[in-house]
Amino acid sequence: MQREKAKKNLIVVAMSILLLFLFSFIISGFPVYARSPVIVIQPGHSVGYDPGATNSSTGITEAAVNAAVAGKVATKLGQLGYTVYLTHPVAGCSVQSLLTNAEANSLSNVANAINKIKPDLAISVHHNSGGSSASGYEFYWSSYRDFDQEGVYEVSGLWAGDTAFRDSSPCWAAQESKVFASVLEKNFNGIGIDHRKTVERDDYVQAHVTCPSVLIEGGFISNPSESLLLASDAFQEKMSGRIVNSVSEYFGGATKDEKAPTADSITTPESPTTNAVFTVTANGVKDDLSGVSDVRVAIWSFENGQDDLRWYPAQNDGQGNWSAKIDIKDHNNEVGYYAAHFYAADNTGNDGFLGGVNVLVTVDGGIPEGISSKLLSSNQFKVHFKSSEKYSDVLFPVWSINNGQDDLIWYKGIRQTDGGYAVIVNNKDHGYDTGHYAVHAYGKDNHGKETLLGTTSINVPGMTAGSIV
Ligand SMILES: [Zn+2]
Numbered sequence: 299m300q301r302e303k304a305k306k307n308l309i310v311v312a313m314s315i316l317l318l319f320l321f322s323f324i325i326s327g328f329p330v331y332a333r334s335p336v337i338v339i340q341p342g343h344s345v346g347y348d349p350g351a352t353n354s355s356t357g358i359t360e361a362a363v364n365a366a367v368a369g370k371v372a373t374k375l376g377q378l379g380y381t382v383y384l385t386h387p388v389a390g391c392s393v394q395s396l397l398t399n400a401e402a403n404s405l406s407n408v409a410n411a412i413n414k415i416k417p418d419l420a421i422s423v424h425h426n427s428g429g430s431s432a433s434g435y436e437f438y439w440s441s442y443r444d445f446d447q448e449g450v451y452e453v454s455g456l457w458a459g460d461t462a463f464r465d466s467s468p469c470w471a472a473q474e475s476k477v478f479a480s481v482l483e484k485n486f487n488g489i490g491i492d493h494r495k496t497v498e499r500d501d502y503v504q505a506h507v508t509c510p511s512v513l514i515e516g517g518f519i520s521n522p523s524e525s526l527l528l529a530s531d532a533f534q535e536k537m538s539g540r541i542v543n544s545v546s547e548y549f550g551g552a553t554k555d556e557k558a559p560t561a562d563s564i565t566t567p568e569s570p571t572t573n574a575v576f577t578v579t580a581n582g583v584k585d586d587l588s589g590v591s592d593v594r595v596a597i598w599s600f601e602n603g604q605d606d607l608r609w610y611p612a613q614n615d616g617q618g619n620w621s622a623k624i625d626i627k628d629h630n631n632e633v634g635y636y637a638a639h640f641y642a643a644d645n646t647g648n649d650g651f652l653g654g655v656n657v658l659v660t661v662d663g664g665i666p667e668g669i670s671s672k673l674l675s676s677n678q679f680k681v682h683f684k685s686s687e688k689y690s691d692v693l694f695p696v697w698s699i700n701n702g703q704d705d706l707i708w709y710k711g712i713r714q715t716d717g718g719y720a721v722i723v724n725n726k727d728h729g730y731d732t733g734h735y736a737v738h739a740y741g742k743d744n745h746g747k748e749t750l751l752g753t754t755s756i757n758v759p760g761m762t763a764g765s766i767v
Contacts, residue, residue, distance in 0.1 A: 335418040335549050337375055338396070340385040340408060340503060341368035342424035342513075347403040351427035351519040358525040360425045363534070365389070367516060368423045370538035374587060375545060385411060409506035419478065419548070420511040421541065422503050425528055427520045434494035437482050438513040439475035440504040441468040455499075462500045474510035478548050482512060485544045489536060491517055491524065514541070531616065532589075536645045539588030543646065558650030559585040559593075559642040566655045572631040576659075578638040579621040580612065580652050588645035593620035593652070596639045599632040599659070600759055606630055612640070626659055633659050634673055635759040656759075665718065669739045669752035677725045679756050681737050683711060684718035689741040692719035692751070696738075698731035698758075705729050711739075725758050732760030 343350035343361040350360030368384060369391035375382045376393055386402035387395045396411040412420050426436065442450060442463035449467035454460070465472060479496050486493060504511045516537055517528045527533050562582030570576035578597075583590050593614070598607040606629040612620035620640075629636065636659055640652035660673055671681045681694050692711035697703045705728040711719025719739075725731055735758055739751040 334379050334381050335545075336381040336383070336415065337545060338383045338385060338412050338415070338417045338420040338509075339368045339372045339375075339393075340402075340412075340420065340422040341365040341388055342422055344386060344399045344403045345389070346399055351425060353519050353522060353525040355522045356525045356529075358519060358529045360427070360519045363425050363516070363519065363525075363528050364423045366529075366531075366534050367538050367541075369393070370534055371421070371423070371541045374538060374542045378542070378546065378587075380545070383415065383417070405502040406506070409503050412503070412507050412509070417509050419545065420503070420507050420509055421545075422501070422511070422513040423541075424513060424515050426515040426518045428518055430521055432518045432521055433524050434492040435486060435489070435517050436494045436515040437479040437496040438499045438501055438504065438515070439472070439479045439496075439511070440500045441465040441472045441476075441498050442500045442505050443469055443472055443508070444506050445508065446472075462498075463505070464498060464500070471508055471510050475504065475512055478510055478544070479512045481544045481548050482514065482541070485540045485547065486537075489540060490527070490533070532614070535589030536591065539585075539645045542587055556646075556648060557586050557644075558648040559583050559590045559644050559652065561640065561642070561652040564638070564640060564653045564655045566657055570626065570657065570659050572626055572633060572659060575623050575625045576657065577621050577623050578640075578655060578657065579619055580640040580642070581619045583614075583618050583620050583642055583652065585642075585644040585648075588648075590614075590618070590620075591643050591645045593640060593642040595622045596637075596641070597622075597624050597629065598637055599629050600635045600637065601630075601632040601757055606632065634757050635659075635676070669737065669754045671737055671754050671756040673756065673758070674722065676759050677730075678722060679735070679758060680720055680722050681709070681711075681739075681754075682714070682718055682720040683739045683751060684714075685741075685751070686717070687741070689719075690744055691742040693740045693742065693748070694719075694721050694723075694737060695740070696723050696728070697736055698725070698728050699734045699736060699755075700731045705731060725760065730760070732758050734758075 342364040345361045345365055352359045365388045369388035372382045372384050372393040382393050384393050384395045385408050386397045386399050401407050442465045446469045449465045450463055452461050453464055455462040483496050501513050504513055518524045561580040565579040583593055593612040595610050595612055598604045610622035612622045614620050636657045638657055639654035642652050643649040665682050665684050667684050669683050671679050673679050683692050694709040697706040709721040711721055714720050734755050736755050738753045740748045741751045742748050
């Protein structure tokens with residue numbers, strides 16, 4: 299009995315340990331690692347000490363672009379729960395650094411500092427120099443490590459007279475470097491410039507760190523137009539997102555970008571009128587990981603359903619506010635409410651609804667001759683009859699099409715300063731009916747004789763303007 303009980307206790311203890319072990323995985327979010335992986339990002343070169351490649355026509359320096367991309371990668375990885383270090387500081391990035399900019403001007407300092415904290419991965423961010431039309435990105439990993447001399451052989455290097463070391467029996471970290479390079483290669487696909495090569499090269503940091511490590515050459519600073527692309531925030535967002543996704547994929551993390559972008563608000567334009575152009579804006583559009591790639595807006599007037607639906611690409615003002623200009627003439631100059639529905643995609647292809655607004659478009663300019671009607675709000679409209687003829691009275695029978703003439707009201711027109719007659723109709727006096735209203739105008743002469751002057755109709759949307767995010 300005693301033995302049996304002891305055995306049971308042992309099973310309970312073993313189960314508890316197993317559960318604790320499983321929980322530690324769940325809490326950390328990384329199924330492969332019991333702790334969050336430690337990652338070091340090296341912004342290649344050092345702002346203020348070594349600019350790296352420089353483009354004399356655009357003035358863009360490699361060190362500045364490297365720092366911007368490295369800072370974004372480090373920040374995003376930190377947000378995902380990784381333990382992240384920069385080898386040296388990036389202006390505006392709060393991620394901790396291992397060295398000062400001055401110290402990081404020595405690559406042996408950089409490799410030693412990385413090895414000291416025993417990270418799980420080190421990434422060097424560089425950009426390339428070559429011809430003025432050279433284009434594309436490259437990944438470098440090293441089979442050779444200075445601490446593993448077994449199997450080392452020498453090949454001719456990249457330049458004449460230069461040699462490089464390789465290892466015929468690469469250590470685990472070197473083999474994993476090749477694996478991570480292939481993950482990067484897969485995730486960079488479609489970034490907008492071409493993949494040139496993924497190759498072995500005994501770059502100093504990659505050949506001297508004890509962890510898996512890849513050097514990224516993100517594109518050519520020496521190419522003027524490519525240097526401008528590489529220096530743009532939009533492309534840096536894209537590249538950093540793809541590096542972060544690669545890290546997540548490499549560690550088997552459940553941290554892939556699976557969410558479409560979001561917006562803080564959608565801005566309604568100031569009372570647009572027919573024949574005008576109005577602007578709709580999705581404010582503060584952002585994406586959690588891979589960055590916003592594309593924002594567009596669908597516009598249609600409520601009149602006749604979505605017959606006039608058009609898609610407009612939205613433009614980023616550089617601050618994450620995306621706008622599109624809508625020419626009401628392209629929507630048959632219809633009055634009443636328009637829907638503006640924004641959608642956005644991120645760089646991983648997640649696409650979703652950002653939010654929308656209903657925009658009230660009213661009639662432009664003066665009042666036309668004869669009978670006309672104009673929406674004043676979602677529930678009110680003004681009927682106007684303008685003529686050079688004089689009447690003792692102008693009467694407006696008004697009813698909603700809904701349920702026939704059950705809500706018919708004869709309104710007496712009020713004399714206007716332009717000599718016409720007008721009345722404001724509120725749909726609360728018509729059972730809050732929405733949809734089309736019939737409006738007729740009758741003129742009464744001095745003998746009390748009534749003459750039909752004209753008819754019109756108007757659509758009362760009954761909707762409220764503003765954001766429906
Ligand atoms: Zn470089």
